[in-house]
Amino acid sequence: MDYPNSSDKDSTSANALFAFPFPSHELAFQELAADRLFERIPFADRQPIVDAAWAKGVRAAQAIFEETKGNSNFIDICQQHGITVVHRDLDCVYGSQRYFSDFVSKQLVVTLYDRSCELWARQNQMSVSAAQNLILSHEFFHILEVTKLGLTAQDYQVPTLKLGPLVLIKSGVQALSEIGAHGFAYTYFQLLSKKGISYE
Ligand SMILES: [Zn+2]
Numbered sequence: 624m625d626y627p628n629s630s631d632k633d634s635t636s637a638n639a640l641f642a643f644p645f646p647s648h649e650l651a652f653q654e655l656a657a658d659r660l661f662e663r664i665p666f667a668d669r670q671p672i673v674d675a676a677w678a679k680g681v682r683a684a685q686a687i688f689e690e691t692k693g694n695s696n697f698i699d700i701c702q703q704h705g706i707t708v709v710h711r712d713l714d715c716v717y718g719s720q721r722y723f724s725d726f727v728s729k730q731l732v733v734t735l736y737d738r739s740c741e742l743w744a745r746q747n748q749m750s751v752s753a754a755q756n757l758i759l760s761h762e763f764f765h766i767l768e769v770t771k772l773g774l775t776a777q778d779y780q781v782p783t784l785k786l787g788p789l790v791l792i793k794s795g796v797q798a799l800s801e802i803g804a805h806g807f808a809y810t811y812f813q814l815l816s817k818k819g820i821s822y823e
Pocket residue numbers: 631632761762765800801804
């Protein structure tokens with residue numbers, strides 16, 4: 624299944640590739656290209672589904688920016704949406720993936736892995752609080768997906784099991800949720816900077 628309880632991840636190699644603070648629309652296609660189902664997506668559909676996922680993130684960012692009157696603090700925004708943010712003093716690495724945060728939708732709890740975030744902050748030459756704010760903004764899009772928008776990963780489905788002409792199983796495309804979250808974070812911080820609002 625795609626996107627279970629939204630464990631959020633970013634590999635260190637991906638960080639080296641992507642521009643600060645999160646990938647732009649131009650780089651979003653690479654997120655799709657790295658998805659395990661990429662080869663099963665017809666060529667003509669690829670760019671349109673990237674654009675649609677990105678646009679969903681943009682619209683959500685504009686709506687939240689308006690709703691919160693440009694609040695730059697995602698701990699506040701999470702709390703206002705009934706989400707608890709907790710910290711763990713941990714560098715959370717499984718295999719080749721480093722996890723910065725986790726969202727457990729049933730409990731409405733976001734966990735920030737402080738040591739992992741510290742490394743990311745250092746790599747991007749920013750304060751830990753600013754880094755965690757960016758990471759939380761990304762996570763907040765996943766919260767919105769679960770609470771009201773619907774999973775972006777399920778907005779487009781590809782057959783993963785066929786028997787002759789029959790499609791037995793279809794799967795969503797996980798990268799689309801990540802692209803939506805990137806579109807959200809990118810747009811939100813652009814709106815803040817246009818208004819000259821600091822996010823430290
Ligand atoms: Zn994510």
